[in-house]
Amino acid sequence: MSFASQTTNEQTSGVLDVSDKTLRGFVGYQTKRTFNVIQADLNETLSAFDLRMVSFSVLVMIIDNNGIRQSQIADALSIEAPNLVVALDGLERRDLIIRERLATDRRVWLIQATLAGRRLCEKAVRAVQKHERQILGDTDAQSLVTLMEVLKKIEIAGGSKL
Amino acid sequence: MSFASQTTNEQTSGVLDVSDKTLRGFVGYQTKRTFNVIQADLNETLSAFDLRMVSFSVLVMIIDNNGIRQSQIADALSIEAPNLVVALDGLERRDLIIRERLATDRRVWLIQATLAGRRLCEKAVRAVQKHERQILGDTDAQSLVTLMEVLKKIEIAGGSKL
């Protein structure tokens, strides 16, 4: 038993030491708390490039898949088509990407990155990678591999239920 | 080289195989994708109890810390006070919790769960635990420990930067 952290003027109102042990037992809760931290760092990093999480992901997908369809981007990222349109509009306005109509099916737009788009994306990817390394601190390589594997497994296991 | 998945009527528009390997290299991206799956499952589970993620977390915190202050809940969950008020209002309306004024400091409300609140929470916690076990599938205990440890480490490392 300890009286260590009791200040002289401590009002014994509320709870002395707040416990979140039940919540901390949930993988979901811990994952959310961790993601919140990652997201805060990420948004700050991306703000230097005038990108948000979604537009960044979209841009990376375009670089990795030159000439990809909008529907393919939306599928890969699991985002709804209307939200993708908004993201693409923003990237197109900044001349980071171009929409090109497919001749053989005029409903389809193929998306390509411009040179400026590729350059910006490369810088942004490097910045994000750098920040992730910082945030991972001294996490050893094997733990990191396990982390990613288990996360992936959960994603697949859970996703297959819906 | 393989032609396996080429349908007869395949239009060679867009990209044949979409790659998300750059994004999949990011811990942040994988964490988000996994959390999306967990969240979908969780929301479905909690809907049976008329709870959302936030109100569930709040209720659990109250059970684990009887007589906790609102500000202590908000701090512990890293949510803003106004959002907590809304969540508490909902729980109070359903007689799952009660607000009690602190005599020695009339600005403060101490929150307690009612019997109904404790019962509902217990059921909800069990349901969520069951679903998490399902979603984790055959993940071995050691991997799970590593997962939680690394997530926690990232949370702390990243959080200390802000």
Added chain:
DNA sequence: GAATAAAGATTATAAGATATAACTATTTTT
């Protein structure tokens, strides 16, 4: 000890992200 500042909670509102519904243009199916 009165004036001022700070703290806890609340209300109202805004911003952000994501989802749904309805529509246009084009292609495919019947």
Added chain:
DNA sequence: AAAAATAGTTATATCTTATAATCTTTATTC
């Protein structure tokens, strides 16, 4: 040729989280 389906768009709604302003009460300061 008519009907159905697909790709993308527009408009809008919902849900979550954040900010600003207010009220009451307590603490601080001159």
